[in-house]
Amino acid sequence: MGRGAAQLMDTKTKKRRREDEKEEKEGEVARKGSSEIFADCSFSSLGLHSALCDQLRERMGFEAPTLIQAQAIPVILAGRHVLVNAATGTGKTVAYLAPIIHHLQSYDPKIGRSQGTFGLVLVPTRELCLQVYEILQKLLHRFHWIVPGYVMGGENRNKEKARLRKGISILVATPGRLLDHLKHTSSFTHSNLRWLIFDEADRILELGFGKEIEEILEVLGSRQAGSTDMGIEHSSISNGQRQNLLLSATLNDKVNHLAQISLESPVLIGLEDDKRVHVDPSLARHKLLGSDDDADDDNDNDNDLPRSSSAKDYNLPAQVVQKYVKVPCGARLSVLLSILKHLFEREASYKIVVFFSTCDAVDFHYSLLSGFCWSESGTELKKEKFLKCKTFRLHGSMEQEDRRTTFQSFKTEKSALLLSTDVASRGLDFPKVRCIIQYDSPGDATEYVHRVGRTARLGEKGDSILFMQPVEVDYLKELETHGVSLTEYPIVKILDSFPLYGQTPRGGKKSVFLDLHPWLLALQRALESFVTTEPKVNILAQNAFCSWVRAYTAHRGELKRIFMVKKLHLGHVAKSFALKQQPSLVGGSHSKKLKKDQKQRGLAKRRKVGSGRK
Numbered sequence: 001m002g003r004g005a006a007q008l009m010d011t012k013t014k015k016r017r018r019e020d021e022k023e024e025k026e027g028e029v030a031r032k033g034s035s036e037i038f039a040d041c042s043f044s045s046l047g048l049h050s051a052l053c054d055q056l057r058e059r060m061g062f063e064a065p066t067l068i069q070a071q072a073i074p075v076i077l078a079g080r081h082v083l084v085n086a087a088t089g090t091g092k093t094v095a096y097l098a099p100i101i102h103h104l105q106s107y108d109p110k111i112g113r114s115q116g117t118f119g120l121v122l123v124p125t126r127e128l129c130l131q132v133y134e135i136l137q138k139l140l141h142r143f144h145w146i147v148p149g150y151v152m153g154g155e156n157r158n159k160e161k162a163r164l165r166k167g168i169s170i171l172v173a174t175p176g177r178l179l180d181h182l183k184h185t186s187s188f189t190h191s192n193l194r195w196l197i198f199d200e201a202d203r204i205l206e207l208g209f210g211k212e213i214e215e216i217l218e219v220l221g222s223r224q225a226g227s228t229d230m231g232i233e234h235s236s237i238s239n240g241q242r243q244n245l246l247l248s249a250t251l252n253d254k255v256n257h258l259a260q261i262s263l264e265s266p267v268l269i270g271l272e273d274d275k276r277v278h279v280d281p282s283l284a285r286h287k288l289l290g291s292d293d294d295a296d297d298d299n300d301n302d303n304d305l306p307r308s309s310s311a312k313d314y315n316l317p318a319q320v321v322q323k324y325v326k327v328p329c330g331a332r333l334s335v336l337l338s339i340l341k342h343l344f345e346r347e348a349s350y351k352i353v354v355f356f357s358t359c360d361a362v363d364f365h366y367s368l369l370s371g372f373c374w375s376e377s378g379t380e381l382k383k384e385k386f387l388k389c390k391t392f393r394l395h396g397s398m399e400q401e402d403r404r405t406t407f408q409s410f411k412t413e414k415s416a417l418l419l420s421t422d423v424a425s426r427g428l429d430f431p432k433v434r435c436i437i438q439y440d441s442p443g444d445a446t447e448y449v450h451r452v453g454r455t456a457r458l459g460e461k462g463d464s465i466l467f468m469q470p471v472e473v474d475y476l477k478e479l480e481t482h483g484v485s486l487t488e489y490p491i492v493k494i495l496d497s498f499p500l501y502g503q504t505p506r507g508g509k510k511s512v513f514l515d516l517h518p519w520l521l522a523l524q525r526a527l528e529s530f531v532t533t534e535p536k537v538n539i540l541a542q543n544a545f546c547s548w549v550r551a552y553t554a555h556r557g558e559l560k561r562i563f564m565v566k567k568l569h570l571g572h573v574a575k576s577f578a579l580k581q582q583p584s585l586v587g588g589s590h591s592k593k594l595k596k597d598q599k600q601r602g603l604a605k606r607r608k609v610g611s612g613r614k
C-alpha cells in the first residue's frame with residue numbers, strides 16, 4: 001500500500017472511530033435522559049384507578065409515569081394545592097389531568113352533565129386549548145359520562161353557549177372567553193367546581209390576562225381568603241372543596257403573585273431547595289412572594305414559596321444541543337435558507353420550527369419558501385424548489401380555522417417546517433421536532449427557554465440554533481447569567497459543502513467575511529431577483545421589513561444595550577428580506593410609519609408584535 005493510500009485509510013479509520021464515539025455518547029445521553037425522565041414505578045402505584053392506568057397504557061402508550069408525574073399525582077390526589085415548576089416536555093399535562101379524572105370517575109352516583117363543570121383548565125393560547133382538550137378526550141375514552149369541552153377566543157360564542165348549557169365536566173379555556181361566559185352565559189353551571197388549573201401560568205400572565213384571572217378567581221370564589229390586591233382586602237370566599245393547581249416551566253414575580261392569591265398552603269413540585277423562600281404563613285398572603293428577606297433555605301416545608309426568577313429557574317432538557325450562529329444582517333436570509341436546506345437534505349424525516357418576531361415576517365418567509373426556485377447548475381430550465389419539505393405557518397393574525405389546520409397538520413407530518421411567532425412557543429407538543437431555529441431573537445431568556453422547549457421533549461434528541469448579528473453577541477452573556485450556554489454552529493463548513501454551479505466551493509482563497517461566501521452571494525442574488533419579480537412577495541417583504549424594525553426597537557429596557565437600533569444598517573436589514581432597496585426608498589408610507597415608530601420606541605411592548613394573543 002502506498003503512503004497516500006495508508007494515510008487515507010488512517011483518516012477513514014479515525015473518522016469511523018469518531019462517529020462510533022459520537023453514537024456511543026448519544027446513546028449514553030439517551031439512556032441517562034430516560035432515567036432522569038421516567039420514574040421507577042407504575043401509574044397504579046401512585047394511586048390511580050386501574051381503568052385509568054389501562055387507558056394511559058393502551059390509548060396513550062404511557063408505560064410508566066415521568067418523574068414529575070410521579071411526584072405530582074399522589075399530592076394532587078390527596079387534595080393539596082400545588083405549584084409545579086418543571087422543565088418543558090416532562091409530562092405536566094397528564095400530571096394534573098389524571099388525578100382529576102381519577103376522582104371524577106369514582107363519584108357515586110356517577111356525575112351527570114346537568115351538574116355542570118367540575119374541573120376548569122386555563123391555558124394561554126387557542127392551540128394549547130385544543131391540545132389539552134385532545135388529551136382529555138383520549139383519557140376519558142372509557143369514562144363516557146365525564147364530558148370534556150373547550151371554550152376559546154375565535155370560536156362561535158353561541159355554539160359554545162349551547163355546549164355549556166348541555167354541561168361540560170372538564171372545561172379547557174382561554175381566560176378572556178371564559179370570563180365572557182362566566183359573565184354572560186347564565187346556563188353555565190360552575191357551582192360544583194372543584195379543580196381550577198392554570199397551565200403555562202407565566203404565559204397567561206405575560207399575555208396580559210392578569211386582570212381577567214383576578215376576575216375569574218373572584219367570580220368562581222377561588223380567591224384565597226385575606227389575599228390583597230393593591231391594598232384592597234378580599235373577603236373569605238374560598239371553598240373548602242376547591243383545589244387549585246398552578247403549572248409553569250418558568251417562575252417570575254407575576255407567577256408568584258398568582259400563586260399567592262390562588263393557592264392555599266401549596267406543595268411545591270419540581271422546585272429545588274435553592275429556589276424556595278420560606279414564608280411565614282400569616283404573612284404569605286400579604287406580601288409579593290419571592291422577597292429574599294424571607295429566605296430560610298434550611299426549612300423545607302410546605303410554606304416555602306419560590307424565589308423570584310434567578311439563573312436556576314430556567315428549566316431546559318439536559319440533552320438539547322444549543323448552538324448560536326453569528327451572521328451579518330445582510331446575510332441572515334441566505335444563511336437561514338442554507339441551514340434549512342442542509343438539515344432537510346441530511347435526514348429524510350426532520351421537523352424544524354423557526355421562530356420570528358412578527359406575523360408579517362412569518363407571512364413573508366412562508367410565501368418566499370413556497371415559491372422560491374433555484375438551479376444548482378445555474379440553468380433556468382433546471383430550476384426546482386429550493387426547499388422540498390412541506391412548509392406551514394402559524395401566527396395570531398391567521399384565521400382560526402387556518403391556525404387549527406396548521407396545528408393539526410404539523411403535528412402529524414414526519415418531515416416538515418413550521419414558521420411561527422411565539423404563539424407556538426408555549427406548551428405546544430409537536431411530536432418529533434428535531435430542531436428549533438430562533439431566527440429573530442427571543443428577547444427574554446424565558447422566551448428562549450420556551451422556544452427551545454419545543455424540541456428534545458421527554459428525553460428525545462433535539463438541537464437549537466440561535467441567530468445573532470455580530471453586534472449582538474453580548475446576548476450570549478445575558479443567557480449565561482440564566483445558566484444557558486451555547487456553542488458556535490459550524491456555518492462555514494456547511495456553506496462549503498454546497499455545490500455551486502456544479503462545483504463545491506471548497507479550497508481556493510477563503511474570505512474572512514461570511515457574507516462574501518460565494519454560495520451565499522449567489523443565493524442572495526437569486527433571492528433578490530425572485531422578490532423583485534414577484535409583486536405579492538415584494539409587498540410582504542416590505543411589510544415584514546417595517547414590522548421587523550419595529551419589533552427590534554421594542555426590546556425590553558435592559559436588552560436595548562444589546563439590540564441597538566442605532567447600530568442597525570437599514571440597507572442590510574432590507575437585504576435580509578431580499579429587498580434591493582430599503583422600503584423608505586421604495587414607498588413613503590413605510591418610512592413615515594417607521595420614523596414614527598422609532599420615535600415611540602421603548603413604549604411599544606415587543607410581545608405585542610408577535611404575541612399569541614394577536
Ligand SMILES: Nc1ncnc2c1ncn2[C@@H]1O[C@H](COP(=O)(O)OP(=O)(O)OP(=O)(O)O)[C@@H](O)[C@H]1O
Binds near residue numbers: 087094457
Ligand atoms: N408517562 C409518559 N410516558 C410517555 N410519554 C409521556 C408521558 N407523559 C407525557 N408523555 C408525552 O410527553 C410529551 C410532553 O408532555 P406535555 O406536553 O404534557 O409536557 P409539558 O411538561 O406540559 O411541556 P411544556 O412545558 O412544554 O408545556 C407529550 O408528547 C406526552 O404525550
